[in-house]
Amino acid sequence: MATQINKQLGDNVFLTTLDAAASWGRANSLWPMPFATACCGIELMSTAASKHDLSRFGSEVMRFSPRQCDLMIVAGRVVMKMLPVLQRIWLQMPEPKWCISMGACACSGGVFDTYAVVQGIDRFMPVDVYIPGCPPRPEQLIRGIIDLQEKIQKGGTINAREFKLRILPEGPPRFDEDELIRIRERNGFKLDDPTYDPVH
């Protein structure tokens, strides 16, 4: 019986799980939302432009409206004033969604270890793929997107169950400076003391 069916249908039928089918579809139709703030944004542009042509890899439809996108590419440093905006845009994106942190600044603050720059967006929101470099070359960004596609294909589920399990922020453990400040204040330090530097 089985051989009979095989003979009739040949290679025209695939068996798969719903999860895998959904992930395959998602992985190959990423709609990136470029959250380009600084220099990395220019490399993002050149990745999408004529020479490197990101559209060869199934993620060319850049949409600037967060509600139409499922991949956020944070390209460039995020500073104090911008982080609330970033979080709000992230919350506006529909599930399932992913985030690529592009460049040293978005990953860790990069060369800007100053009062204004957030030292890695992963302290405050989830990140799936980190791309190192200052700025990463377009090839690196393409590699990052391919890696993300693999990640989606491997672990994705049709109703995004995998995200529910992750209740902790995904980056390195947060260096709780507020706690540090509180401890030091209990010990008699003053915040507006000019010699006071909570980081050291």
Add this chain to the structure above:
Amino acid sequence: MTTETPKPSSVEIDAVKVTLADSLVGVALEWSEFRDQYRVVFPATELLKCLNAFKSAGFEQLSDLTAVDLLEYSNATDRFEIVYCLLNVDTGLRMIAKTYLNEPDLTIPSATSVWSGADWLEREVYDMYGILFSGHPNFKRLLLPQEFQSFPMRKDYPVKGRGERHNFPVITRAES
């Protein structure tokens, strides 16, 4: 070597010096020169009068307005230095005008009535150093969030801040 012919800019600056001496009688101006740049120090009490005189002496453009915190500068007697970089668009002559300011009264008159380009530059100086400009049409912080407390470019503010950059809620995957 024969005697050098004076540089054209030094002839021009001499003319400016004469004009300013006429229009600013009784105001002590202190001139100096370094690497072909002419600098004048004027008293902060006569600020608007001086700036207006500079403008009528031909400096139509304010190239730059900034401040320097002299807290850790050796041998400095004053706390802040306000720097006006001026430019005469027609002749290309530049002049750097400086004045000094001390705590506790960090208020000086705004230069927006003289050069409209001073608008944002003054707001930036306030943002970074906490120097107040009276008579500015729209005076508030320019670059930092309005609720920010300190003045980061002062020398007593640490480079890495006082933890402001870490004060945000954390969004986890399950929440979003």
Add this chain to the structure above:
Amino acid sequence: MPLELLESPDLNANQREGLWTLNFGPQHPATHTTLRLVLQLDGEMVIDAEPDIGFLHSGFEKLGEVLDFNQYVTIVDRMNYISPMANEIAWHHAVEKLLGIDLTPRCKYIRTIFAELMRIHDHLLCLGTCVLDLGGATAFMYAFNEREAIYEICERASGQRFHTSYTRVGGLLYDVTDDWVTMVRDFVRNFPKVYRDFSGLLMKNRIFVERTRDVGVLSREEAIAGGATGPVARASGVVRDLRRDEPYLAYEDFDFDVCASQGGDCYARFQVRMMEMLESIKIIEQAVENIPAGPIFAAGTGKESMPDKREVYRSIEGLIHHFESVMPNRQMQAPKESVYAATESPNGELGYYIVGDGSFRAYRARTRPPSLLHFSLFSRMMRGCMLSDVVAVLGSINIIAAELDR
């Protein structure tokens, strides 16, 4: 709304009633980077546009007080990131002025070539993205193709395609090679053809012309009083170019014209940028054929400039020299003075005000960013324009957020 009302900035509450407030940015494709505008609209008419900036303020100037003159070049790179090397050249121009260093002719020529390549780099992106925002994607693709060629030239010289950090106090990181010269020559040869296509797509495109002509007008007086420089000022009839008026690097040796226009509108600004690209090609053409031989580092007491990398690795003297120039207590000492030095960056006058305090780092490293002053003129340019013109005006003044906010 009657026109006289547009003239008066202080509308009373009654007149404000029918107005509509629109928030533009900080994450909007046409801002290219991050800035926010609060627009007061009467129908489609823009009554008032109040910029809100600082979304990329990352403390550049504070870092300038921590890093030494050679280290800080990696940070100034990131300031105007669509023409990184122009910032390096401006920064080291100011530092060399403070230290009183005279460059060697070879170094001057190489820096000049890079400065002009960066001008083309900058103008291509400015024009390409603006026309993308106005609805034409083709010119953007052409622009980026040429930009890639310039990236390759930078990469060949310095090893990095984007943030090159190529200049050093008194010299350059590496000397250039012959195939670099060939690459520049090829670029110079190919560019005019691309330029023809590009300008056909833009300046002869009726949609583009009609969307930019008589939009965002800035008069000559406003430009001078507001501190506008560079292409924005030249489009308003202020014929001033630091390359000609205060010659630095090797500009005195070359023959080029200062491009200016009268209109003061967006079209004039684009026109000036288009013409400047051709002048830059002219300068590069003259410079690349005449690069003088010789060392790239200025001779002096030896401490102010880094030794050649080959010497560092191959001889003990070179190694000692290298150590001397990087060790904090052995380095050269800057005079306890201050200077203001400016160069003509693609965007306008990019100046640095440096205060030296007797060490090899700046006590205060102030940047005079052209974008800041241009953007403060924005609400003046916008008065009486339509909502759709916001994009054109923003594109024409080429606001770079990192330079704006620092």
